[in-house]
Structure formats: C-alpha cells, structure tokens
Amino acid sequence: MPERLQEQNLKTATEIYLRTFAVGSDSLSETDVQTLHSIASTCYFQGGQAVLVARSMLNSRLNVLPVHYADSCQNAYGMQRLAQQKAEEKVQKEIKIFPNPLEKGQPLVITNAAGSYLRIVSVSGKVVLEKTLIQAQEQLTLAERLGSGLYFVQIYEPSGKTLVEKVVVQ
Numbered sequence: 001m002p003e004r005l006q007e008q009n010l011k012t013a014t015e016i017y018l019r020t021f022a023v024g025s026d027s028l029s030e031t032d033v034q035t036l037h038s039i040a041s042t043c044y045f046q047g048g049q050a051v052l053v054a055r056s057m058l059n060s061r062l063n064v065l066p067v068h069y070a071d072s073c074q075n076a077y078g079m080q081r082l083a084q085q086k087a088e089e090k091v092q093k094e095i096k097i098f099p100n101p102l103e104k105g106q107p108l109v110i111t112n113a114a115g116s117y118l119r120i121v122s123v124s125g126k127v128v129l130e131k132t133l134i135q136a137q138e139q140l141t142l143a144e145r146l147g148s149g150l151y152f153v154q155i156y157e158p159s160g161k162t163l164v165e166k167v168v169v170q
Contacts, residue, residue: 009039009050017057019088021132026060033058052115054158056132059156060117073157097153101168104148107139108167110155117156123149142169 016032028036039054040046096111108119113133120129120142128145133155146169155163 006046006048006050009042009047010053012051013039013050013053013057015055017132017134021057021060028057048114053132053134055090056115056117056156057159059158060130060132067077095155095157095163096153097165097167100165101170102142105141107141108153109137110153111137113138114156115158119154120146120154121152121154123151 012035014026016036020026020028020032036054036058040051041057042051044051049099081085095116096109098109099106102108110133114136116133117129118133118138119127121127127150129140129142131140150168151167151169153163153165153167155165157163
C-alpha cells in the first residue's frame with residue numbers, strides 16, 4: 001500500500017473521529033462504519049497507524065472490546081514485516097501512565113498507546129471517561145471529572161492486550 005494511501009486513510013479516520021467521538025458522540029453513520037471496517041481489515045504493515053485508529057474506533061462504537069481482525073498480510077513482504085514486528089514487540093516501549101498519584105488539576109499523561117481505547121472507572125464502577133487515544137503521548141485534564149480517590153485506568157490495545165493501572169487522585 002503506497003504511503004500516500006496510508007496518509008489518506010489516517011486522514012479519513014481522523015476526520016471521522018473529529019466529527020464524532022471528539023465532540024462527545026458515539027454514533028457512527030453506516031458509511032463511517034463501512035469506511036472504518038475497510039481501513040481496519042487492512043494489514044497493519046500496509047495500512048499503518050490508520051488501521052489501529054479505525055480498529056479502536058470500531059471497538060469503542062460496537063461496545064465489544066476488543067474486536068479482532070485477522071491481518072491479511074498474505075504476500076512475502078507482509079510476512080517479512082510480520083516477523084520483524086514480532087521481534088520489535090519484544091523491545092517495544094511499554095505504555096506508561098503518570099504521574100501517580102495525580103494531584104487535582106494536574107494532567108494525566110499516557111505514552112505509547114496511540115490507537116488504543118481508554119476507559120477510566122471509579123472504584124464504585126462508574127465509567128468517568130472513555131476515549132480513543134490518537135497521539136503517541138496524550139495529556140488528559142481530568143480535574144472537573146474526578147474527585148479524590150482511587151480509579152482504574154483501562155487501556156485496550158489494538159493487539160488485544162489489556163492494561164489496567166490503579167491511579168490515585170489526591
């Protein structure tokens with residue numbers, strides 16, 4: 001897949017995100033769903049970051065975490081890249097969530113989680129935030145949403161891995 005198409009798909013997925021999730025809507029038109037499915041079903045090595053973004057938005061929209069897509073890396077290039085990616089996963093940077101404890105008004109920073117789906121849940125089980133992470137480093141200002149206490153930050157990676165971290169808000 002040419003780099004230009006990767007860029008176009010990322011632009012399309014980002015436009016859908018900005019038109020829906022970024023303004024607090026979780027409903028997607030059938031056209032948006034079809035477009036995101038088309039991008040999401042592409043081999044990651046050919047489709048790049050747009051594949052992860054599309055998969056995360058669909059996972060969020062369908063309330064099924066995670067939806068698994070069989071990567072269609074059928075040609076030799078795709079298989080070679082798949083082997084390389086598996087080797088790189090071993091040395092890939094971990095997702096980091098900091099600071100912890102978090103003081104009122106201080107942003108929560110999440111790194112290395114682009115394309116993942118984030119959910120923050122209070123100890124009582126109330127979901128206080130759901131969001132698709134687009135950037136390599138996200139800074140979330142949560143002061144108006146979170147009172148002092150313990151929260152669970154859940155990150156659902158496109159690979160199917162789930163990370164749950166306890167975060168204390170003082």
